[in-house]
Amino acid sequence: METHTTAAYQKSVVVIGAGISGLCVAYWLKKKGINVIVLEKDSAAGGTMKTMHDDGWLIETGPNSALETTPLFSQLFNELGITEQRIYANELANKRYILRDGKLHPLPMSPGAFLTSRLFSVSGKLRLLKEPFIGKAKKEESVAEFVTRRLGQEFLDYAINPFVAGVFAGSPEQLSVRSAFPKLHALEEKYGGLIKGMIRSRRERKARKEVAKDRAKMFSFIDGMQTLPNALAQQLGDSLKLNATVEQIIPMRAGRFPVYTIYYTQTDIRESLQADAVILATPAYATAKIIQPIDPDMAKTLESIYYPPVAAVFMGFKQEQIKRPLDGFGYLIPEKEKRNILGTIWSSTIFPNRAPAGHVALTTFVGGSRNPDLLTNDPRLHAQHFGGQDEQMTDLVLSELRSIMGIEGSPVYTKVIRWERAIPQYNVGYYKILQAIERFEQNFRGAFICANYRGGISVGDCVMSAEKTSECVIKYIQ
Numbered sequence: 001m002e003t004h005t006t007a008a009y010q011k012s013v014v015v016i017g018a019g020i021s022g023l024c025v026a027y028w029l030k031k032k033g034i035n036v037i038v039l040e041k042d043s044a045a046g047g048t049m050k051t052m053h054d055d056g057w058l059i060e061t062g063p064n065s066a067l068e069t070t071p072l073f074s075q076l077f078n079e080l081g082i083t084e085q086r087i088y089a090n091e092l093a094n095k096r097y098i099l100r101d102g103k104l105h106p107l108p109m110s111p112g113a114f115l116t117s118r119l120f121s122v123s124g125k126l127r128l129l130k131e132p133f134i135g136k137a138k139k140e141e142s143v144a145e146f147v148t149r150r151l152g153q154e155f156l157d158y159a160i161n162p163f164v165a166g167v168f169a170g171s172p173e174q175l176s177v178r179s180a181f182p183k184l185h186a187l188e189e190k191y192g193g194l195i196k197g198m199i200r201s202r203r204e205r206k207a208r209k210e211v212a213k214d215r216a217k218m219f220s221f222i223d224g225m226q227t228l229p230n231a232l233a234q235q236l237g238d239s240l241k242l243n244a245t246v247e248q249i250i251p252m253r254a255g256r257f258p259v260y261t262i263y264y265t266q267t268d269i270r271e272s273l274q275a276d277a278v279i280l281a282t283p284a285y286a287t288a289k290i291i292q293p294i295d296p297d298m299a300k301t302l303e304s305i306y307y308p309p310v311a312a313v314f315m316g317f318k319q320e321q322i323k324r325p326l327d328g329f330g331y332l333i334p335e336k337e338k339r340n341i342l343g344t345i346w347s348s349t350i351f352p353n354r355a356p357a358g359h360v361a362l363t364t365f366v367g368g369s370r371n372p373d374l375l376t377n378d379p380r381l382h383a384q385h386f387g388g389q390d391e392q393m394t395d396l397v398l399s400e401l402r403s404i405m406g407i408e409g410s411p412v413y414t415k416v417i418r419w420e421r422a423i424p425q426y427n428v429g430y431y432k433i434l435q436a437i438e439r440f441e442q443n444f445r446g447a448f449i450c451a452n453y454r455g456g457i458s459v460g461d462c463v464m465s466a467e468k469t470s471e472c473v474i475k476y477i478q
Helices: 020-031 072-080 111-116 122-133 143-151 153-168 182-191 194-208 227-239 284-291 296-303 391-405 430-443 459-477
Strands: 012-016 035-039 051-054 057-060 086-088 096-100 103-106 218-221 244-252 259-266 269-275 277-280 310-318 330-332 343-345 359-367 413-419 447-449
Touching: 012 020, 012 259, 012 269, 020 035, 020 072, 020 227, 020 277, 020 459, 035 227, 051 413, 057 310, 057 359, 057 413, 072 227, 072 459, 096 153, 122 143, 122 153, 122 194, 143 153, 143 182, 153 330, 153 343, 182 194, 244 284, 259 277, 277 284, 277 459, 284 296, 296 430, 310 391, 343 391, 359 391, 391 413, 430 447, 447 459
Parallel strands: 012 035, 012 277, 096 330, 277 447
Antiparallel strands: 051 057, 086 218, 096 103, 244 259, 259 269, 310 359, 310 413, 330 343, 343 359
């Protein structure tokens, strides 16, 4: 293996990882005239946000869409010249279904719909009336404890449990309400209750120009979500180095401001860079390996973050094989229903160009914290398969789709995408991990952590965290 000489730059920043967090933070730093280099071990930028095109089918390997929760999106798209390519979800996508007793029920989205809904029993509906009179928690609670205490068991079982599986692929019994859903937790802390808090916080959000997730518009792009990382990568140009695997970062003390040496391998050549600041925008387990030599305790903390395995099973059918109207976003499945899948997105209903004419596209999710064994028992899992055909997995999904949606026959197209480690779980006690991250940044001045295991897992959360991090880096450097 050859060794390359160290390249030194004046006031430079190295970003490790070209997922959406790393790309955005690098883009904003470059815009401010800072010399930035992004190192990415994959052959393409975007992290999990990749789009595949195959014979008229459009398959997302990661997020299928994003919510416009921040004005940063519009600003970013204008600057990148991709505003024209953004598409908003079909109005039908506002309708979501929940499976109860083997039948799909629309999730009520208004007080009137809630009163007439068959998803909840009369006693379950009446239980909500108690909510404004319930006091604050005395300890850190899981999402399940919080919801049961404030809204009752039925609301947990048929609204929150499937929702948590849909967002985090997680379990409400394990996730921390304080860390995973900080805004929900804040409603109780600040206003003493959810109903009172929702009314009052709406005014405050208006002042901040933020949009609540339940009101934000859902969007993607004509050619899929990878449009965004591709546009950011194009702007970064030569500043983005692909197939570059970072091995370690070493701070060299130089007064109050250390200079970091970053060692990485690119096409079997060991290289190194020097930088005034380094941003770690890789998943927790990857960051742990990089910082292990300089902070073994922090590495251990990051390794403790659980990422459950998830498979996304994309299936294409002829229109006539579907025996019910696909008049919504799709459906989620409560754990109580004892099914092998977490839910299904009706991909071709939400956005155009997802399936050839006369066909429909469905994306079904399997595994998560609820059923990790469905994936980990498969010896072929231990590499990410972008579409490796998996008959057992497709048979399992197909039998569920036939039972729930009355689908006839077999799919005309199938693609299985597996993530051995999918989404970081903000489990009970997670605030200690967040405190440890802050201590790490204080101990290693000029090192910053910006990834979806801090500040939220959604695309909008990552973009907002990246902007905040870029501001902190600029302040530090200047």
